[in-house]
Amino acid sequence: MNEKQLAKINQNRTVPLFDCDYHRFDEHLEFYTAMGFQLIYYQKAPYRFASVTKETIGEFGFYGARNFEEEGNQGGCYVHVPDVRAVYEELRKNLKAYYGKLPLKGMPKISRLNKTAEDWRVNITDPSGNTIIIGEAFGDSTELMEKEAARVKALKSMFEKGYAAAYRFAHSKEDYLAARNTLEVAFSQQTKKDSCLMVFKAKVLQAEVFIQLNQIQLATEAIEEASAMGVIVEQSGELGPTVERLMELVEQLENL
Incomplete structure (x- = not known):
């Protein structure tokens, strides 16, 4: 050497x-x-x-x-x-x-x-x-999490708060059972004031969670519900990543 x-x-x-x-x-x-x-x-x-x-x-x-x-x-x-x-x-x-x-x-x-x-x-x-x-950080994690906690606390919609919590359970902690239960509560609190865009994002996340829990029928239903909202949300460019995720989930189900 x-x-x-x-x-x-x-x-x-x-x-x-x-x-x-x-x-x-x-x-x-x-x-x-x-x-x-x-x-x-x-x-x-x-x-x-x-x-x-x-x-x-x-x-x-x-x-x-x-x-x-x-x-x-x-x-x-x-x-x-x-x-x-x-x-x-x-x-x-x-x-x-x-x-x-x-x-x-x-x-x-x-x-x-x-x-x-x-x-x-x-x-x-x-x-x-x-x-x-494996991650690429945006900055100091403590400061960023404090800002995120403040952002979520300021939300007026219980549905949006539930989505934020479920998203973190799923993608930060990989606790899919907690994510599923949190989303179930969020959808029970959904009101007409909650935007279609947020509901669409929550449906896609719910489908992903169901797949991880091997609840294929529920995942299929969530994907169908999200896809049915396509005409409503297709005008929003901010949902590009979520639409891509939905397409990936469709493909994943086809390959199961």
Whole structure:
């Protein structure tokens, strides 16, 4: 190893170490190599350990835990990147080429690229349930979340407040049960004063949540209801990303 290579190894960096299912160890690594990670260390005995790396993301280490299922050792980390869209598109391309389609629900899975109050992010859940969030921040997360909390508090519509909470449950925390229940309450509080644009966005989010919960019939109904509003909302340019998401959900249902 030359001095340049040694200097690269010893530069300031953090390598997250995740526990994973001992009996699914190789399947676990397969998912990462499918995303485009390079396997740089592999050990099967006296214990299972491996490391993978990807230049645009970083390095992760994995330990095969024999008691994984009994104790539930899922971990997670946040990876900051300067161009999350480029990273996402590459991961998406690699996974689709390897599996034939994108793993968008269950385990393992990759989320769509989502915008939250503090960043653009993509959530990755590996076969052992570890979660890696790759994001491009808008600024100081504490300040941004305080502003978002103030914005939501100032909303007069209970429906809009419910949508904001459900969106965060779904895309920031991946708590789809909480998102589903929050949306159900929001729709029960919907009034004629709530704009069609907001209702459309909530219906698309509801469809996505139902898909994640494998409630396919409910997802289909939500998509049909959202699609029926197309004539009403097509005049609004601000809904472009939401319309794109709806089309993606239609395609996803067709491929299930």
